[in-house]
Amino acid sequence: MSEGILVANLDDIAEGEGIAIDKSITGTDDNIALLRDDDGAVWALDDTCTHETASLAEGWVEDGHVECPLHASKFCLKSGDVQGLPATRNTCPHRVEIRDGGIWLFPNETP
């Protein structure tokens, strides 16, 4: 269990949107997308779509899913499981904690 990294403030991400946290900060292979669902909850997934090179942080976030901005492959925010073609491979979820309005990321920990 790592200590986590303070990567952003809750106010940095509007509901239904996302931001990408660079891999130099997260220490992971890929950048990590912080995605804020329309209910306000924040989730974290590997940022690069498993289909083609596109940033999920720039996707459409709604109702527990993010839709890739390129070809609309859909991933579950919580599990990273692919929900719709053209992507066929799941993406990797990471654990997030909100403390005093700060978003703490725990790379490679299961949510």
Place this chain on the structure above:
Amino acid sequence: MSSTCSVVIVGGGIGGVSTAAALRNRGFLGDLTIVDAGELPYDRPPLSKDYLAGRKSLDDIALQSPDWYDDQSITLRNNTTVAALRADSGTVELTTGEQLRADRVVLATGGQAVRPRLPGAGIDALHVLRSAEDADNLRKVLLPGARILVVGAGLIGAEVASTALHLGADVTLVDPLAEPLSAAIGRDAAEWLHSVHAANGITTITAGIDGFEKTTDGIRTYLRGEPHHFDAVVLGVGMTPNTQLAEWAGLAVDRGIIVSAGQLTSNPAVLAVGDPTRRTVDGAVRKRAEHWEAAQHDGARAAATILGLSLPAETAPWFWTDRHGLHVEAVGQMSAATTAVTRGAIGEPPFAVFGIRHGNVVSAAAVNDSNAVRAARRLIDRAIAVDCRQLGDPGVDLRKLLRA
């Protein structure tokens, strides 16, 4: 739950595979077979882009991994073609003579690239692009400096021209329309999008073609009365639906297999999905959709019909195209719009153009701004009235309009 115990799907494109996936997703426990002529069903959009460019292999563009068919208990009869459909007995006869019995048959037979009946249309150096094999053949001639003529600047033609250019070919793109795609994305956006070809170094010519002649070193054709010489020609002028099995089986066919809103053909034992179909909605027979997502939605509806479940909600038609590093999306019916609202500036991506009718969004097209189209789709589907000034203001978050 209906009593269907077995389903045979003829064709393993996006329509066929989506039907199978949706059947399992929604709880179908019976025997499920996909008959496909290829080795492993693959996705076609990359055939004009990354696959044609050699950046992706056939394995990379598989619609599903080989394991998926086992995991889903789907029998994939690959490298297999169908000779006949006997709708009344629910029998699919393979070209080997083997007979597959099924309670329901789903035709997902796709289409073929049009080869216009022009003089010289049978010349070897005339290519079309529909299958991976077509792409393999085409790639061999897209060499640096090769003189390539692409006929048709709609979706596939424009994408092939872009890929060929970036492989180093000397590309000429000809279309009888000055602004191809204007019916789908609006005239101004189409005019700019077409101009991007020339800006990247493609010679664009507005002209028709009336034939080809074989020469000692390639092909000659006349464009606006002038002779032009090419090493190879690619025809991207549309598709013809594969309706033969349906016709032989006596199903209603009129430039496409006629299906109900739930994808039933004129024989209720047979359903049809994807490119070759024409759906009847509210009593009107629609044109063939011929888009990737439309085939996927057909599959979801076919599965619901077979299982006796409610059909998924209707949604505005959507497509994308990628060329010269630009991502273009469009949704809805541009022809239904009476006014247009531009968000950003046409020619300076990201930008979007919304079609408006009676205060509602009826269409949208965007370059490098897919979220504008995703928002527009929801505005259309939910029939939310919009303020055009807000819609056209790039500073306004379109998600807020959805919550209005």
